Amino acid sequence: MHEFLVHTDGLTVGYRGVPLIRDITLQVRRGEILTLIGPNGAGKSTILKSIIRQLMPLGGTVYLDGRDMSGMHERAIAQRLSVLMTDRSRPELMTCGEVAAAGRYPYTGRLGILSAADRAKVHEAMALVHAEALYDRSFDEISDGQRQRVLLARAICQEPEVIVLDEPTSFLDIHYKAELLTILKRLVREKQIALILSLHEIDLAQKISDRIVCIRSHAVDRCGTPEEIFSGGYLERLYGMTAGSFDEHYGGIELAAVPGPPRVFVIGGGGSGIPVYRRLQRQGIPFAAGILHENDLDCPAARALAAQVITEQAWQPVRPQTIAQAKAVIDHCAQVLCCVPAFGPLNNCNRQLAEYAGSRLAAVMDST
Structure with missing residues (x-):
């Protein structure tokens, strides 16, 4: 044999x-x-x-x-x-x-x-x-x-x-x-x-x-x-891809990000932001996403579709400068969409972002 x-x-x-x-x-x-x-x-x-x-x-x-x-x-x-x-x-x-x-x-x-x-x-x-x-x-x-x-x-x-x-x-x-x-x-x-x-x-x-x-x-x-x-x-x-990207970990193709400065900031995590990222991309709206740990489920789609992604190192506490960076991006956005259903110790930074956005923006924050 x-x-x-x-x-x-x-x-x-x-x-x-x-x-x-x-x-x-x-x-x-x-x-x-x-x-x-x-x-x-x-x-x-x-x-x-x-x-x-x-x-x-x-x-x-x-x-x-x-x-x-x-x-x-x-x-x-x-x-x-x-x-x-x-x-x-x-x-x-x-x-x-x-x-x-x-x-x-x-x-x-x-x-x-x-x-x-x-x-x-x-x-x-x-x-x-x-x-x-x-x-x-x-x-x-x-x-x-x-x-x-x-x-x-x-x-x-x-x-x-x-x-x-x-x-x-x-x-x-x-x-x-x-x-x-x-x-x-x-x-x-x-x-x-x-x-x-x-x-x-x-x-x-x-x-x-x-x-x-x-x-x-x-x-x-x-x-x-x-x-x-x-x-x-x-x-x-x-395959000579010149538009979009292929995610090697999940085996999926994403279309290219909408060019331009972010008009919407999406607070996501744990997969909650992915449907919103794709909807905004379909509608031609450039957006920012954060704060996401680099090993978060949302991260690959955010990197493919968002104009800007605010990330933190995997398994590490979110640093004050990362929160400040996200707030600076929110200051230039017309709307914030919060997709996170609940906040806990690990995503308390995003609670801070949601509260900050609520005090800065007149837009109602939701995931619709």
Whole structure:
């Protein structure tokens, strides 16, 4: 048994003899998820198509459990590796059970006749993806999320050691995305299957992947764990973001702050200010936020959306000069919005700000 279930050596991919990406090194072990991310057109799908031999590599070698795939029979590959691509497959006049059963083709022979053991495998795969109730339904009449589950059942019916998926969540709502990724994660953990997939949703890649390969400018730009990739502002450079920002800790995108001096001061903390920050940004109103400890839940959104943020060091008492700085900003704002539902010892500084604002401004302070 080889250390890597799938690995490439000097893989070069492209179209019509023209290289797109050279010297690609990918490695995935049993029980691991390897995810390709990167801008549109960078070559993620091309790499996957070359691994599964839908597109012939222009150079290099793809190994499956130590064997050069170019020398393996198609049926032998199909018994080890299955594929779920983004082409929104719509088999006509087939039930979901029949679509899933098509995954038994590496074992059924030329006529495709299912044995009792084959049918048991089909039912087992449908159960694994929570699609038993769809077995007799027409594949044409179910939702995109249900289709993805049935197509995954078809892939599982091959009894693979590796599943390759190209943008498996592209057409799914959040319910089906979460469900599909949960199923995939369970397959990896319980059956020690290796997954190689591409994803547009980088927040999902951060949550599901063991290792991430970043493709940029037709090259492998970086490879590492999610903790290594999602750090130091790398994601914004990878995607060439010129507007807004990506929060590496929470995996979310925020739009750019409204330019201009703050017109509103928002007193928040503990997540209470985030909806107000976003509402003010949508309304085109520049605002200031504070006083927030640097480890406060509000802090990442405030830094992304506010014109100015008044912060204090994490775990430290709020210093008098920080309070004075916040009061100076309030002096130049037309309104103060207090989002904090209650004050205690740790946010007593914001009580002082609310009282100061009440004495300085005629505006009614609330979070509406």
